[in-house]
Amino acid sequence: MTPVEPGLARRGVRYLARRRRVVAALLAWSVVEAGHTFALGYALAEALDEGFLAGRPRTGLAWLGLAAVAVVAGAYGTGRTYGGVAGLVEPFRDGLVRTVVSRALHRGGGSDTAAVSRLTHQVEIARDAFAGLVMVSRSFVFTAAGALTGLFLLAPPLLAVVAPPLVLGLGLFLATLRPLARRQEAYLAADETLAAGLGDVFAGLRDVTAAGAEPRVRAETGALTDATLHASRSLARWSVVRVVALALAGQLPVVLLLAGAPWLLDHGVTAGGLVGALAYLTQSLMPALQNLVHGLGTSGSRLAVVVRRLTAPGLPDGPPGEPAATATAAPQDAPAPALALRRLTFAYGDRADPVVRDLDLTLPRGAHLAVVGPSGVGKSTLAGLVAGLLRPGGGEVTVGGARAGTAAAAARRVLIPQEAYVFSGTVADNLGYLRDDPVPEEELRAAAEALGMAELVRRVGGFAAPLAPAELSAGERQQIALARAYLSPAPLAVLDEATSHLDPVAEARAERAFASRPGGTLVVIAHRAASARRATRILVMDGADTVCGEHHELLARSPLYRDLMGAADPAHRGPEPRNPAHRDGSSCRDSPSYPPRPLRDTDRVDPVPRPGLPGDRGHVVAHRPVGQVQAAGDLPDGRPLRRE
Ligand SMILES: Nc1ncnc2c1ncn2[C@@H]1O[C@H](COP(=O)(O)OP(=O)(O)OP(=O)(O)O)[C@@H](O)[C@H]1O
Numbered sequence: 001m002t003p004v005e006p007g008l009a010r011r012g013v014r015y016l017a018r019r020r021r022v023v024a025a026l027l028a029w030s031v032v033e034a035g036h037t038f039a040l041g042y043a044l045a046e047a048l049d050e051g052f053l054a055g056r057p058r059t060g061l062a063w064l065g066l067a068a069v070a071v072v073a074g075a076y077g078t079g080r081t082y083g084g085v086a087g088l089v090e091p092f093r094d095g096l097v098r099t100v101v102s103r104a105l106h107r108g109g110g111s112d113t114a115a116v117s118r119l120t121h122q123v124e125i126a127r128d129a130f131a132g133l134v135m136v137s138r139s140f141v142f143t144a145a146g147a148l149t150g151l152f153l154l155a156p157p158l159l160a161v162v163a164p165p166l167v168l169g170l171g172l173f174l175a176t177l178r179p180l181a182r183r184q185e186a187y188l189a190a191d192e193t194l195a196a197g198l199g200d201v202f203a204g205l206r207d208v209t210a211a212g213a214e215p216r217v218r219a220e221t222g223a224l225t226d227a228t229l230h231a232s233r234s235l236a237r238w239s240v241v242r243v244v245a246l247a248l249a250g251q252l253p254v255v256l257l258l259a260g261a262p263w264l265l266d267h268g269v270t271a272g273g274l275v276g277a278l279a280y281l282t283q284s285l286m287p288a289l290q291n292l293v294h295g296l297g298t299s300g301s302r303l304a305v306v307v308r309r310l311t312a313p314g315l316p317d318g319p320p321g322e323p324a325a326t327a328t329a330a331p332q333d334a335p336a337p338a339l340a341l342r343r344l345t346f347a348y349g350d351r352a353d354p355v356v357r358d359l360d361l362t363l364p365r366g367a368h369l370a371v372v373g374p375s376g377v378g379k380s381t382l383a384g385l386v387a388g389l390l391r392p393g394g395g396e397v398t399v400g401g402a403r404a405g406t407a408a409a410a411a412r413r414v415l416i417p418q419e420a421y422v423f424s425g426t427v428a429d430n431l432g433y434l435r436d437d438p439v440p441e442e443e444l445r446a447a448a449e450a451l452g453m454a455e456l457v458r459r460v461g462g463f464a465a466p467l468a469p470a471e472l473s474a475g476e477r478q479q480i481a482l483a484r485a486y487l488s489p490a491p492l493a494v495l496d497e498a499t500s501h502l503d504p505v506a507e508a509r510a511e512r513a514f515a516s517r518p519g520g521t522l523v524v525i526a527h528r529a530a531s532a533r534r535a536t537r538i539l540v541m542d543g544a545d546t547v548c549g550e551h552h553e554l555l556a557r558s559p560l561y562r563d564l565m566g567a568a569d570p571a572h573r574g575p576e577p578r579n580p581a582h583r584d585g586s587s588c589r590d591s592p593s594y595p596p597r598p599l600r601d602t603d604r605v606d607p608v609p610r611p612g613l614p615g616d617r618g619h620v621v622a623h624r625p626v627g628q629v630q631a632a633g634d635l636p637d638g639r640p641l642r643r644e
Pocket residue numbers: 348355373374375376377378379380381382621626627628629630
């Protein structure tokens with residue numbers, strides 16, 4: 001434990017120095033307690049040598065009686081030591097509680113009572129571990145002192161046989177403390193990371209299924225399991241060394257005592273002395289040693305880990321190992337932004353070009369962001385990062401203050417991918433899938449109305465009617481997925497081309513419904529130009545470069561945005577009714593390398609007409625080779641469109 005943490009050890013010594021009187025009382029009662037250890041072996045030896053073996057049974061019984069008195073006195077001493085330990089441990093607990101509760105309240109805005117409760121639970125763990133540690137280390141020191149004094153007084157040769165293996169074993173044990181504590185911590189960390197990873201997978205199971213991310217999740221979870229296995233093997237190897245140390249210090253002296261009995265008897269040790277020495281070893285030293293090994297190994301490591309976490313500057317609000325959800329939380333008065341990207345960077349491999357680079361963006365609650373850019377530029381990747389399905393290579397993503405990828409963040413966002421996930425069940429089952437509580441029919445009806453699917457619900461026979469996913473069109477499936485997300489408690493909705501199979505009117509209706517969800521924040525990976533113009537802020541992705549702003553601002557500043565909008569239906573270019581939350585407090589920063597390079601001849605910025613959808617022109621999915629180049633076959637017509 002403390003050997004790995006010199007700072008912690010120093011703090012421990014200072015803590016004890018401030019409580020000298022409590023420590024002195026504890027030591028005094030420990031001496032009384034240790035008296036019985038001494039008396040046990042010594043009285044036994046005298047009872048045999050001077051009493052029973054010498055034909056004086058009364059003397060023998062008197063010595064045994066003396067040993068019994070010493071045991072009673074020792075028991076009284078033990079009782080009083082508990083008071084001393086409490087005097088040391090309770091102020092330690094109170095100090096920790098004060099620290100962690102005030103920090104949690106300040107950082108968490110005073111409302112996260114669950115976080116405070118988790119923290120105080122950890123404080124109780126620290127207190128118990130500290131108490132255990134004081135008890136076992138104190139008990140070992142005094143028991144060893146009592147036993148070794150007894151051995152010496154019985155006959156110095158006894159000490160010569162017992163002390164070397166004892167010292168050797170103890171030395172080996174102390175040498176294992178630091179590496180074992182490190183491995184124990186590594187194991188705890190791996191185990192907690194695995195638990196957190198599995199928790200996140202569980203929380204995001206439907207997203208994993210909907211996005212077809214099973215192989216990636218399998219690989220990541222497998223890696224976490226392997227790391228835990230590796231850490232536990234390493235811990236087990238060092239535990240073997242500790243067992244050897246225990247055998248050396250505890251068992252070898254007994255063997256040497258028995259094997260060396262003839263030599264000892266030749267050197268003035270009496271039969272009673274041998275029995276007394278055996279009593280010291282088996283009744284006192286071995287149990288105290290086992291307690292010490294167990295106590296230092298388990299309570300010590302636990303104490304070091306918990307205290308370090310509780311008093312670390314970046315205090316986590318979750319159980320040990322859980323990513324610090326509040327580490328990035330805003331100060332008390334400012335609620336955490338609905339979404340914050342800070343210097344976010346991501347690439348699909350160590351050598352691949354980054355798809356997202358140094359992206360900064362902050363969206364307050366109620367904001368409505370559209371993300372536009374050529375096909376393959378990284379819009380879905382960004383959606384995956386926001387949803388926590390992809391882990392950033394650099395920087396961070398927080399959702400409502402919680403780091404993306406944690407269960408807390410997963411609960412605050414809903415991702416609606418292009419491929420809608422509809423299962424066999426009733427309409428109500430499908431719509432209420434993201435809710436813990438049954439959704440009242442009124443609410444179902446309001447959602448269906450808001451998303452323009454009331455007619456669909458009527459056609460299939462109402463909310464209690466079963467759905468046959470195969471009989472629904474792609475657009476209908478998208479409407480169901482949208483309504484499900486609309487009804488979910490997650491305040492942040494990320495629509496990743498989730499309306500691609502809807503006609504423009506239905507799309508506009510769906511986006512407006514999401515944009516006006518109370519307290520809701522909307523990110524739309526825009527499929528059509530009109531989507532971008534409905535948003536209060538637009539992020540234009542151009543390779544790993546980005547430019548960000550409002551519609552008119554971007555028309556002036558971004559050639560790519562002009563191209564994307566120019567590809568739209570001219571009818572859509574007139575004045576667009578603006579969202580009243582025009583200045584919504586969102587902020588973002590152009591990437592450092594913006595303005596972008598001039599378009600090259602090889603770049604393509606194509607309008608993508610989608611046959612079959614009346615009036616459905618103006619897609620903002622233009623095509624430009626970026627990074628891993630979009631296959632030419634992805635373009636409906638492959639026709640290059642160059643800027644002048
Ligand atoms: N799992 C993956 N492994 C490697 N590269 C990937 C992976 N997924 C996407 N990419 C690449 O990352 C880049 C960005 O892809 P992404 O799907 O995010 O783009 P997009 O802008 O959403 O495209 P679209 O508009 O066509 O959906 C592309 O070059 C793509 O080929």
